[in-house]
Amino acid sequence: MPKVHDRGSWPNDDPIDHSEHEMEEWERKVDALSSVLGEKGLKNTDQLRRAIESLDLKTYESLSYYEKWTAAMETLLVEQGVMTTAEIDAKMSELERGQK
Template sequence: MRSTHDMGGDPEAGPIDRSQHQLDDWEILADALNQVAGVKGIKRTDETRRAREEMDSKAYLSLSYYERWIASLETILVEKGFMTREEIDRKVAELEEKWGEP
C-alpha cells in the first residue's frame, strides 16, 4: 500500500487552488529553523523528508504545510539528541506564561 505522502497520480484530485497566503511569523520561523538546521549540518533534507513521510496519515493530511515541517524537525532534533519532547513541552509552557493569558 502506498504511503499518504506518495500521492502522485492519485485519481482522487480536484482543481488546483492558485491563491497564495501571506506567511505568518511562525511559518517564516519554521522555514528559517529548517534551513538553519540544514546549513549547520544538524539534518539533511532527506532526513526531514523521511520524518514527514512516516507521519501517520491523519496527521499528514490535517496539518498545514509548515506544521508538518515543525513536526518533522522536532522528530529529527529529538532522534539526534539535541532536545527531548519533554523539554519542548516545558518550554512551550514557559513561553505561554511569558506571553500571558489571552
C-alpha cells in the same frame, strides 16, 4: 496503497487551489530554521522528508505545510539528542505562561 506522501496518481478530484498563502512570521522562521539546521549538519532534505513521511495519514492531511515541517524538525532534533520532547513541552508551557 502507496505511502502517505507518495501522491503521484493518488485519486484526487479536487480542483487546484490557486490562492496564495501569505506566510506568517512563525512560518517564515520555521522555513529559515530548516536551512539553519541544514548548515549545522542537523538536517538534510532526505531526513526532513523521511520525518514528514512517517506522519500518519490523518496527521499528514490535517497539518499545514509548516506545521508538518515543525513536527518533522522536532523528530530529527529529538532523535539526534539535541533536545527532548519533555524539554519542548516544558518550554512551551513556559512561553504560554509568558503570553498570559
